[in-house]
Amino acid sequence: MHPETENKSQSNIFIIYLLGFLFTLHAALPSYVTSTFLARFTSENFVGIMYTFSALLTIGAFTLIPRVLRKFGNYKTAMGLLIIDLLSILGLAFVKNEFLIYTFFITGFVTVALIGFNIDIFLESFSRDATTGKIRGTFLSTANTAWIIAPLVGSMILTDGDYWKIFLAAALLILPILFFVHNNLKKFKDPEYKIIPLKNTAGEIARNKDIRDIFIVGFLLQFFYSWMVIYTPIYLYTHIGFSWREIGIIFSIMLLPFVLTEAPLGRLADRRWGEKEVMSIGFIVMAISTGLIAFIEIKSIALWAALLFITRIGAAMVEIMSETYFFKKVHSSKADIIGLFRTMRPWAYIVSPVLAIALFSVDMPIKYIFVVLAVIMFLGLHWSLELKDTR
Template sequence: MRQYAKHIRTRKKILVIFAILILYVLHSTIHIYIDSSYLATLIGESRVGLIFTLASLVTIGAIKLMPRMLRAIGNQRLALYLMGIQFASLSALATSPAPLLGIVLFIINFAAIALTTYTLDIFIQHYSEKGSIGKIRGFMLTMANVGWLFAPLIASFILTDGDYWKIYLTSFILLIPAFILVISYLGDFRDKVFKETPYLRSLRSLWRRKDLLGIYLISFLLNLFFTWMVIYTPLYLHGTIGFEWSEIGVMLSIMLLPFVLLEAPLGRLSDTGLGEKELLSAGFVIMAVATYFLVYLDSPNFLLWTLVLFVSRIGASTVEVMSETYFFKKFGDKDITTLGLFRTIRPFSYLIGPILAWPFFIYFDFKFLFVFLAFLMFYGLRFSLSLHDTK
């Protein structure tokens, strides 16, 4: 009976965390596809990647400090402080600050979002029951992607004539209910005594453990795909192809449907049926083929662009849920440094992505960025096929 009551309490906590996750993702992604366009108004398109690189360096440095911050104040209070930082930076961005201040505020907000996501990850893993990690991770990603799905659609209705301040103000408002839920329902969260491994030792361990290294590299390729798509696709669709923001918002929302429709079923499938290795490989093939096809789209054909982007996200959603599931089944969350390394992959991709993309602005046509990206996704098969299944 006591065990059943504990199970019910855990389920309630998971539902609250999922609600926080939807609200938080909606808040943090409503501006993600316009960030590059906003920064372009401050420093020009060719320098946008540099700002993302600087933001990523700050984020990676901050993530290295997370174990120390978690021990000092605990996960729940840290989440609240980080949300407070976002309230401050978003309210300032909504006032249309001077270029230099706008860049600094963007970097602060970028890092705070990544660190808050880290704290939400700890909440979710804490309440996840063994034997259902794939199911919970799949459902978690589905809930998060509900936010990703609606964010560009909402942004397209709000954004007119480049008034980006409205988007940042909306993001501020959306953070309020998530902040209230963290205060009201997670105040009794009991932090684990996390095992912290020295950073260099974790890197050496990563290199020796082939499955861990493989899933890190898979996650890096996936996040590099997301990085280029988030930074450069809106610029390309709006600036080169000629789509209006109202069209882009609808297109991106349809494009993201696979993340909502597929990740929960695929997470359950990984618990009971087909292994992560096979699904990861299939996902990379789909991503590579669809991304390569983008090179041949040079007119504002809404249906064709939407279809190809949609297919690419079928592959990306498969790789995303399988990489998350594989990591947490194999390695869990007890070593906070290993988890921290896993969560630096996204900012690291924002660090490397603009550097890799830079030559395509200088020496090649913009669209050949998609050719190189397709090649990298196909190369991901080398890592997915070398993994050992968790079963």
């Protein structure tokens, strides 16, 4: 690569790291309080249904996104979605009508997922396979720094149930994102987005064993996140009795592994280690530590922070290795496959609440859903161990 082109690419990657941090902070600020916010208007079961419905719409949106990209390009699509997201989060902050609150929540859920996809396209276009692990690891570490900051900031903002303050702060973060996208990525050169029928894309994935297995690994990881995001705050707040300030401290410590481990693990994936071994160890750590949640009822910040910290060590190992593996196998022009890979999150938000509702319907105490989640994480070993390392 020409030195001038290399420098330009590095500059663009730095901008995308910055965008990743700001956008993740925007999404993370309300993420752990949204389920509790919605539960003020309805039951815990219906909150799960809301997430499921939002996820269904997200999957539908992902099937259309390659056509949207081909017509408008990634830059215009990202700008449009950011504006819609801004309006949605402002609606959650200030609207009192219950139906409109649900509508804004669903719209925001969908747009956040699609904007994350836009950022994927930007980043993958400036990446080379030889440095994918390093770039993805640094990007995820940068973005996950926001996940650490968000609970602390949120716990300071959220007083006396003033959820509107959280949503307003999240809305304000979109403004610098719009500025950086407009100023730095307006001339982004789009790859050729191939419009491939969903049936053909699914067939291509099914025929490629490694891609198929990494899709399943991605789904299981997103299943873990979805169940944790929806039910851990409810469990800690309602059943263990922590305050939001205490939960903010716990969650910030819990998320440290994403910042501390993903960048170095990404570099090691490029140079030394195979992805599947690290992924498999990650699933074991996730399973054991998640299962222990059901058996701890002590209200101790240190104990809960330590336990949830361990769950995220495992999750970070699986996340960086699955991301590195996937993007070494798939080029940025394959918007259809990348789009389907990003539907693993909404699919998880469909399946996990439905399963939780089924468990609640037979009077299973909420703490035991973490045992079920642990068993599901153990199942991930089957698919992670079947992968063929990229080295």
